[in-house]
Amino acid sequence: MQSDHKQQALRDFVADVSHELRSPLTSIKGFAQAILDGTAKDKKAQLKAASVIEDEAKRVIRLVDELLELSRMESGQIQMAQGPVDTEELLQHCHEIFMMRAEEKDLQMAADIKPLSPVIGDIDRLEQVFSNLLDNALKHIPAGGKISIAAQQPSADFIEITVSDTSPGIPPEQLPHVFKRFYRVDTSAAKTGIGLGLAIARKIVRAHGGDIKVNSILGEGTEFIVRLPVNVNISREWMPEPRRYSCSRLSL
């Protein structure tokens, strides 16, 4: 029974990956052919075709990279670092970096970060979680909208970070699926994504002993809530020197 289940999971996985690779590879083939057979006649048409080929090839590379990362996490090949993480500072840096990107898109960005006990874990991986949540918010809200980061410590045992936005929202029937591999809600903004960011984010958060949830109201917005256990035994004096966070890996 267990092995039937594994076989089915493997078949689903291969079907998903083939489906995701087919579309960019079909574009690459079509545009390369247009250059070769002269359908793309002039320089301008050839440059356009080459640029589509480059974009689609980048998409395939990103897909394969993210997929490998997810599979290594699932098989336990990626070890999470176990250091003290100053989440207050990490979130402040994420706020600063994404504030610039929000301004470029004419969006507002707010942060309300309360004092937080340190988390034990992998700072780069946690950065990746918040980058993806902020990146998603940026992609989905129209100009004039707002993104907020709120962080608090409701109890001695855990902290809670909420990334919310005024996006058009996710339909209730689609909400349970957004953490699944390759799942994208059918909107034009979602078409640019690979659909792996939230699956990876949830793996990372769970590897830290926490969890991530989503709430969304159509026409109002979406919020992702990350809950992480804290280590109250670490004093702030023992925190490492502040470092430069990039918090922008996914957007580059």
Ligand SMILES: Nc1ncnc2c1ncn2[C@@H]1O[C@H](COP(=O)(O)OP(=O)(O)OP(=O)(O)O)[C@@H](O)[C@H]1O
């Ligand atoms: N803030 C949000 N507002 C509206 N829809 C969202 C939001 N965040 C995620 N979604 C929906 O959930 C889907 C899955 O998100 P996820 O981050 O996993 O993938 P992606 O952003 O499409 O691609 P990737 O992160 O791999 O580049 C998105 O495609 C989008 O449809």
Ligand SMILES: [Mg+2]
């Ligand atoms: Mg994403």
